[in-house]
Amino acid sequence: MYIQLLLTGISMGMLYALMAMGLIFIVKAVGVLNFAHGQLFMLGGYIAWMYTYQAGLPLIGVVICTIITFALLGVLYMFTVYWPLRNSKWKVTVTISTIGASIALKELVRIIWGSIPLTLEPIYSDILRVGTAYLNYQYLFIIGIGGILIFGVYVLFEKTFIGKIMQATAQDRYAAELLGVPTIVAISCTYMISLCLSGLGGWLAAPLFLVSQSLGSMAQKAFAGIVLGGFGNVKGAIIGCLLIGLIESFSVIITDSYKDAVVFLVLIIVLVVKPTGILGQNIYEKA
Amino acid sequence: MKNNKIETIKLVGYILKIFIFIMVFTVIPNKSVTNNYMMKVINEGLVYFIAVLGLSVILGMGGQVTFSTAGIMGFGAYICAILTTRYEIHTLTALLIALFIGGILSYLIGLALFRLKGTYFAFASIGLTQLLSTVMSNWVEVTGGPDGIGKIPKLDIFVFRCTNYYEYFRVYSVIALLCGFFVQRIRKTNLGRALVSIRDDELAAQCMGVNVYHTKVLSFLISGVFACLAGGLYAFHSGYISPEPFSFDQSAIYLIMIMLGGVDSTFGAFIGAMLLTILPEKMRFLAEYYKLIYGAGVIVLMVVMPMGIMGLYNNLQHRIHNIIKKRKQGEVEELRGEVADIGGDFIRS
Numbered sequence: 001m002y003i004q005l006l007l008t009g010i011s012m013g014m015l016y017a018l019m020a021m022g023l024i025f026i027v028k029a030v031g032v033l034n035f036a037h038g039q040l041f042m043l044g045g046y047i048a049w050m051y052t053y054q055a056g057l058p059l060i061g062v063v064i065c066t067i068i069t070f071a072l073l074g075v076l077y078m079f080t081v082y083w084p085l086r087n088s089k090w091k092v093t094v095t096i097s098t099i100g101a102s103i104a105l106k107e108l109v110r111i112i113w114g115s116i117p118l119t120l121e122p123i124y125s126d127i128l129r130v131g132t133a134y135l136n137y138q139y140l141f142i143i144g145i146g147g148i149l150i151f152g153v154y155v156l157f158e159k160t161f162i163g164k165i166m167q168a169t170a171q172d173r174y175a176a177e178l179l180g181v182p183t184i185v186a187i188s189c190t191y192m193i194s195l196c197l198s199g200l201g202g203w204l205a206a207p208l209f210l211v212s213q214s215l216g217s218m219a220q221k222a223f224a225g226i227v228l229g230g231f232g233n234v235k236g237a238i239i240g241c242l243l244i245g246l247i248e249s250f251s252v253i254i255t256d257s258y259k260d261a262v263v264f265l266v267l268i269i270v271l272v273v274k275p276t277g278i279l280g281q282n283i284y285e286k287a
Numbered sequence: 288m289k290n291n292k293i294e295t296i297k298l299v300g301y302i303l304k305i306f307i308f309i310m311v312f313t314v315i316p317n318k319s320v321t322n323n324y325m326m327k328v329i330n331e332g333l334v335y336f337i338a339v340l341g342l343s344v345i346l347g348m349g350g351q352v353t354f355s356t357a358g359i360m361g362f363g364a365y366i367c368a369i370l371t372t373r374y375e376i377h378t379l380t381a382l383l384i385a386l387f388i389g390g391i392l393s394y395l396i397g398l399a400l401f402r403l404k405g406t407y408f409a410f411a412s413i414g415l416t417q418l419l420s421t422v423m424s425n426w427v428e429v430t431g432g433p434d435g436i437g438k439i440p441k442l443d444i445f446v447f448r449c450t451n452y453y454e455y456f457r458v459y460s461v462i463a464l465l466c467g468f469f470v471q472r473i474r475k476t477n478l479g480r481a482l483v484s485i486r487d488d489e490l491a492a493q494c495m496g497v498n499v500y501h502t503k504v505l506s507f508l509i510s511g512v513f514a515c516l517a518g519g520l521y522a523f524h525s526g527y528i529s530p531e532p533f534s535f536d537q538s539a540i541y542l543i544m545i546m547l548g549g550v551d552s553t554f555g556a557f558i559g560a561m562l563l564t565i566l567p568e569k570m571r572f573l574a575e576y577y578k579l580i581y582g583a584g585v586i587v588l589m590v591v592m593p594m595g596i597m598g599l600y601n602n603l604q605h606r607i608h609n610i611i612k613k614r615k616q617g618e619v620e621e622l623r624g625e626v627a628d629i630g631g632d633f634i635r636s
Binding site for chain 1: 346350352399400402403406407409410411413414415417418421422425535539542543546550575576578579581582583584585586588589590593
């Protein structure tokens with residue numbers, strides 16, 4: 001039973017981590033909280049469902065098409081929700097416009113696909129037996145694919161040229177512009193990667209939770225993971241999210257209905273004891 | 288002479304405002320003007336206005352984005368409901384107790400959460416709302432779980448016993464007006480100015496000797512008390528509460544309300560709250576597309592008028608003033624020109 005809880009916890013943590021990474025990239029690049037991230041995650045599930053059943057593509061095709069769709073959507077999203085507001089004095093306006101986007105996305109999905117939950121077949125539909133525990137193979141796939149994606153994004157950011165451009169833009173946009181970095185490209189790329197991560201996360205999560213509008217509420221756990229892990233660093237956010245996943249799955253031992261409350265209670269206790277989060281140093285927000 | 292003129296204009300303005308308020312106060316709560324359902328909607332708008340006022344202190348003056356409004360509002364509502372239904376305490380006493388406990392709670396939460404800054408404070412306030420709403424929907428013995436609490440008695444402030452929505456409107460509009468004056472007053476105190484300085488530049492505020500942390504906590508306390516008041520009034524007004532109207536989504540709606548009305552002004556908060564409560568009722572013909580248009584509208588709103596309706600209004604006013612000023616200057620220039628022609632160059636220097 002403990003192995004089962006451990007594995008489900010880690011895989012849930014992976015899903016949160018995929019979202020949290022995207023969120024952190026956007027926060028670092030443009031200093032904006034993206035409240036539509038949960039809805040984009042949900043959209044990932046729906047898009048994957050569309051490619052599997054409505055277009056009838058094989059698995060590989062679904063993955064590639066989902067990535068391409070979300071990359072395009074990332075650019076579109078950037079130009080509608082962030083770009084017109086980039087010069088506004090108040091960062092709050094961009095935050096509010098992402099809330100607007102989240103409402104619009106939710107309703108768009110409801111109008112197109114209806115409000116009845118849809119089922120998506122898991123990648124390999126069988127159940128693994130570990131001792132006395134039963135585990136859906138999908139959880140293992142989530143851990144595997146999530147790990148690969150996180151590693152891939154790490155390589156992309158640290159080792160490639162475009163990654164350095166994105167980092168430069170995130171650190172100091174003005175200086176980057178002076179050095180001739182095309183910041184518009186860099187920000188677009190950041191949005192593309194961020195949305196692809198959440199879209200693929202939605203595709204991975206869909207077989208476990210049904211494709212429905214309530215998938216969007218998972219983003220709040222990703223928020224919690226970011227705060228728990230520490231300030232604005234990606235490593236901290238991933239560790240925080242994995243912890244949130246584990247806390248959530250192990251809290252079943254104590255209580256069933258208070259699963260969410262336990263998560264947020266731990267979060268607030270950690271904040272009171274160590275306000276910089278687990279991995280946080282004393283980095284203050286950029287002025 | 289000029290001062291006298293301005294004084295008179297101001298006085299006329301005040302009289303006009305009082306007159307409009309009395310008109311609204313007497314005309315709207317009539318069966319022939321607004322039907323029962325519409326009255327209920329307007330009352331809810333007033334309640335939301337009080338909650339949004341709290342936001343206008345913490346966000347409009349202090350610049351801190353918080354998603355805790357709905358959660359704390361729910362806290363106040365549940366305390367009022369539990370005290371009046373289980374322990375049969377008088378409604379006004381219950382409301383005051385709720386305000387007191389809510390104030391203490393939000394002070395303590397503020398102490399904890401404001402150790403975080405900016406965006407991360409917003410993250411943590413989401414956690415708080417989630418925590419509160421999970422407790423509300425799961426602690427069945429106390430909160431009634433998803434079924435909520437029913438049969439909450441009607442509000443009773445000694446002389447004013449509210450029995451129908453029309454009487455509620457009279458009481459609530461006075462309360463809302465007092466709250467509005469209170470916030471308007473805060474703007475001109477030390478606290479208000481300190482908050483504005485924090486919003487504009489935290490580091491500079493600190494250099495000027497503003498205790499940033501404490502000021503933020505104080506603003507959170509004020510907004511928490513407002514939210515509790517709104518929650519209590521909401522509970523007495525509807526007579527039934529469930530966890531649903533105190534969820535995270537509702538907090539986002541409060542934020543949209545204040546951004547729509549104008550983050551910088553008290554009257555803007557009123558316009559925003561009223562518009563977003565009444566508009567859905569008037570837009571019924573859009574049916575399922577309403578929310579889609581609403582969401583897209585929020586984005587467009589932020590692009591077109593980031594400071595909300597009152598911001599737009601102030602902007603227009605400013606421009607008109609400028610035009611008038613220019614015209615007057617033009618006249619002065621003409622006069623000067625004539626004088627210069629007659630009297631030589633010394634006036635210009």
